[in-house]
Amino acid sequence: MRHSKVRGEGAPSRTAEGIAGGGSGAEGSIPAQRRSRRSGRGGPAQRGGRGRRVLRWGASGLAFLILGTAGAGYLYYRHLNGSIQTDALNLGDTKLGGSKPNAFGQTPLNILLIGSDARDGDENKALGGGRDTFDGPPLADVQMLLHLSADRSNMSVVSMPRDTLLKMPKCTEKDGTVHPASKGLVQTNASLSRGGPGCTVAAWQELTKIPIDHFMMIDFKGVVSMADAIGGVPVCVEQNVHSRNREGKGSGLKLPKGDNIIQGEVALQWLRTRYGFEDGTDIGRTRAQHMYMNALAREFRKNAKLSNPVKLNSLAQAAIKAMIVDPGLNKIDKLYDLSMELKKVPTGRITMTTMPWIQSPQDRNRVEPKAGEAEALFRMVREDIPLDGQGTQPGAPAASPAPSAPATPPVTDPAAAPDRIPVMVRNATGGKTDPEAKVKGRASDVVVLLAKKGFTRAMADRQTAAEDSTVVRYAGLDQAGDALAVATALGLPPGAVQRSTDVSGVTLFVGKDWRSGGAVTPPPPAPTKAPDSARPLNGDDEKACMRIQEGFTW
Numbered sequence: 001m002r003h004s005k006v007r008g009e010g011a012p013s014r015t016a017e018g019i020a021g022g023g024s025g026a027e028g029s030i031p032a033q034r035r036s037r038r039s040g041r042g043g044p045a046q047r048g049g050r051g052r053r054v055l056r057w058g059a060s061g062l063a064f065l066i067l068g069t070a071g072a073g074y075l076y077y078r079h080l081n082g083s084i085q086t087d088a089l090n091l092g093d094t095k096l097g098g099s100k101p102n103a104f105g106q107t108p109l110n111i112l113l114i115g116s117d118a119r120d121g122d123e124n125k126a127l128g129g130g131r132d133t134f135d136g137p138p139l140a141d142v143q144m145l146l147h148l149s150a151d152r153s154n155m156s157v158v159s160m161p162r163d164t165l166l167k168m169p170k171c172t173e174k175d176g177t178v179h180p181a182s183k184g185l186v187q188t189n190a191s192l193s194r195g196g197p198g199c200t201v202a203a204w205q206e207l208t209k210i211p212i213d214h215f216m217m218i219d220f221k222g223v224v225s226m227a228d229a230i231g232g233v234p235v236c237v238e239q240n241v242h243s244r245n246r247e248g249k250g251s252g253l254k255l256p257k258g259d260n261i262i263q264g265e266v267a268l269q270w271l272r273t274r275y276g277f278e279d280g281t282d283i284g285r286t287r288a289q290h291m292y293m294n295a296l297a298r299e300f301r302k303n304a305k306l307s308n309p310v311k312l313n314s315l316a317q318a319a320i321k322a323m324i325v326d327p328g329l330n331k332i333d334k335l336y337d338l339s340m341e342l343k344k345v346p347t348g349r350i351t352m353t354t355m356p357w358i359q360s361p362q363d364r365n366r367v368e369p370k371a372g373e374a375e376a377l378f379r380m381v382r383e384d385i386p387l388d389g390q391g392t393q394p395g396a397p398a399a400s401p402a403p404s405a406p407a408t409p410p411v412t413d414p415a416a417a418p419d420r421i422p423v424m425v426r427n428a429t430g431g432k433t434d435p436e437a438k439v440k441g442r443a444s445d446v447v448v449l450l451a452k453k454g455f456t457r458a459m460a461d462r463q464t465a466a467e468d469s470t471v472v473r474y475a476g477l478d479q480a481g482d483a484l485a486v487a488t489a490l491g492l493p494p495g496a497v498q499r500s501t502d503v504s505g506v507t508l509f510v511g512k513d514w515r516s517g518g519a520v521t522p523p524p525p526a527p528t529k530a531p532d533s534a535r536p537l538n539g540d541d542e543k544a545c546m547r548i549q550e551g552f553t554w
Contacts, residue, residue, distance in 0.1 A: 006255065006266045080320045081332050089215065089326040091171040091195045092202025096211035096432055099150075100471075103480070105499040106150035108384050109341065110210055112201055114217040115142030116192060137193035138219075140200045142271075142289065145210065147381045148341060154349035155342070156387040158377060158534075159290065160204075161282045161357060163366045164188040169206045171199035185362060197324065207369065208378040209433045209468070214338075218323040227267035233295050234261050235270060235288075236545035242554045243269070243276035250275040254554070267292075276552035283354065283367075287535065288546050290352035294539045297347055350539030351387040353377065353530050373531045380527055383495070387536060389529035415481035418454030423486055424507045425450070425460050428467035431512030438464060439515045446510050449518055453489045458508075467511035470520050473500040474507070482506050491519055 101107045116138045140162075147156040165185035171194045172178050179194040191200040197217045205212055227233055240257050243250035253269040253276065255262075262270055271289055278284030329335055356373035360366040369375075380387060415421070427443040430436055443460040450458040470492060474483035480499070483506045487497050490508075514520045530536045537544060 006260055006262055080316060081330075083317070083320045084330050084332070085324045086327050086330045087196050087217075087324050088174060088198040089328065090201045090205070090212070091173060091198035092169045092206065093172075094169065094202065094205055094433065096205055096209070098213050099211050101499050102150045102384065103494065103497045103499060104150075106152075108150040109146075109148040109214070109338075110212050110381070111146045111148070111338075112197075112204055112212050112215040113142075113144040113146055114140050114192070114197055114200055114215060116140060116217055116219045139189040140192035140197070140217075141189045143188065143200065143204070144289075144293075145204065145208070145212070145381070147210075147384075148345065149386065150384050152341060152344040154351070154386045154388065154390070155345045155539075156381060156530075157290070157293070157350070157352045158381065159286045159352070159354045160188055161286055161354065161367055162187070162189045163282045164355070164357065165360050165362065165366050165368050166203060166207060168194060168199075169202045171195045171202055185360075185368070187366065197326075206433075208381070210378060210382050214326050214329050216323055216325050216329070218319070227263040230263075230296075230299050232261040232263035233267060233292060233299060234259060234542075235291060235295060236260070236543075237548060238545050239548040239553045241276050241546075241548045241552055243273045243552060245275055245551070250552075276549050278547050278549060280549045283357070284546075284549070286354050287537075290354075290537045291544045291546065294347070294350065294352060294537060294541065294544070297350060297539055298542070301347060347539035349386070349388065349390070351530065352537040352539070353387055353534035356531055356533040370533065373533050376527045376531055377534050380530065383526050385526055385528065387530040387534075388538065391528060413478045413481050415485035418485065418489070419456045421455060421457060421482045421485065422505055423450060423455055423458040424503075424505065425458055426463055426465050426507060426509050427460075428465040428470075428509040428511050429515045430464075430466050431468045432466045433468055435466060436512065442510055442515065446508065446514075450486075450489075450508075455486065455489070461507070465509050467509045468513065469496065469523075470511040470514045471496045471498055471509050472506065473498045473503045473509065475500065475503055475505060479506055491522070493522070 099108045099110055142162065143160045145158045145160075147158070149155065164187070166188050167184070168179075168182040168186045168191060170179065170181040171191075173195040177195065179199065188203065191203045197215050201212050201215055204210070235255075236259050237255050237257060241253065241255050243253040251269045251273040253266070253273045271292060272285070273288060274280060274282060274285045277288050325335075329338065356370040356377060357367035358370045360368045377387075379385075385391070425443045425446050427438050429442050430438040447458045447460050470490075472483045472487045472492065474480060474497070477499075480497070483497050484494065486506060486508060487494065513523075
């Protein structure tokens with residue numbers, strides 16, 4: 001199938017007609033004309049303009065941008081350190097802490113990627129939208145959680161549709177400004193206006209119980225600059241498409257049937273398009289974003305277009321200026337280290353998904369998380385289970401598929417006899433999420449239980465903690481066998497054994513799941529593959545093509 005290549009002509013003039021379009025249209029209009037790789041550019045930019053016009057794009061482009069530029073040598077970009085903007089990671093009251101190492105000392109990473117519709121600069125205003133939205137509060141219209149597995153063999157991405165209704169947590173800004181928890185359901189994209197990205201992180205943690213280690217947020221102008229710098233991104237549509245209806249609503253995207261290479265403002269249109277894709281809802285737009293992000297990752301992998309140092313420098317500067325990150329990513333060398341971790345995952349082990357949803361009983365134009373299936377997806381991320389169904393034996397070399405099997409620590413020394421193993425027992429029964437009062441004396445009760453099982457050197461620790469699940473942590477590999485012996489004696493799964501720098505020896509954290517009784521109640525088996533309702537899309541799927549909504553063809 002012949003490719004066509006389409007792009008915008010650059011920023012339009014900022015006249016009232018150019019931006020507002022006389023009050024009609026919903027998402028801007030930039031007709032794309034079919035051409036070969038050697039033919040001229042598409043038509044001039046036009047703008048639509050009544051009501052709120054919001055950005056719909058895949059924020060994870062930033063993560064892949066970092067991946068693509070990693071090989072160039074980060075020292076070349078150290079002068080950009082002063083340009084990196086930061087904001088607080090979590091403004092909520094619930095602090096889950098960072099991701100915990102597994103039994104092998106390997107730590108997964110969870111990064112929330114946010115696409116903002118901020119209209120607070122000349123470049124962003126020129127890229128479209130209603131003038132009444134300029135300099136208003138931004139919305140988090142794209143939210144994707146990127147999970148990098150502990151063994152770096154796979155990557156999972158979970159998108160939350162912007163029309164999702166949630167209960168918002170209390171968020172407190174640095175200056176003490178408090179945004180109270182919502183009494184009812186609120187559209188998820190409003191989280192950004194409740195103090196910034198730290199409240200979006202708080203909302204995700206409240207819903208998913210997934211510890212979020214970092215966030216990256218990027219706005220309008222970042223999309224255009226990245227697509228231009230790499231020479232375009234390949235996408236596919238099943239029919240000719242023009243995203244514009246009789247009422248003037250639509251992004252203005254116009255593409256011919258088949259494969260197209262898009263860049264500039266046309267790439268932005270693709271990521272914003274709702275009317276014309278699938279059923280005309282945000283769900284179809286999310287699917288298009290996933291296709292774009294997978295294609296972007298494949299283009300960065302090729303790396304041929306990123307060999308020019310001048311182009312690399314331009315790309316890096318544009319991305320840095322357009323993004324805000326948490327303090328943990330506030331230096332170029334930290335972003336470089338992250339990029340090297342991302343680069344370990346082959347595109348064939350990248351899985352894009354959408355949070356399973358149901359139509360909201362309160363508003364048919366909104367959705368809510370689908371009970372059971374959404375939680376199953378979140379649990380897989382929490383427990384570091386690949387969404388593609390290719391279970392990996394934790395600790396195996398990265399990208400080495402193996403049958404799903406329980407993790408067992410790398411035992412370098414066999415376990416000592418139970419009466420020779422010192423065990424500290426900490427009361428963590430309050431839990432981290434939906435915390436309760438700790439069960440008084442619980443650590444001492446479990447010490448008695450351990451003594452009956454032969455662990456006579458167990459002692460109650462005066463320190464307390466908060467854990468949702470009971471875990472056994474150890475410091476050095478020479479303690480791995482002892483830690484596994486304790487877990488086995490208590491009926492805990494091998495995955496509950498974790499290596500940690502926060503303890504000095506074998507330490508049992510009695511979690512919220514074991515507030516009473518002589519044994520931990522094991523949880524039901526975890527899923528081994530993302531549910532079909534999450535619409536998983538593999539990173540190597542080059543045949544993915546967007547279905548077109550009836551009435552939007554030409």
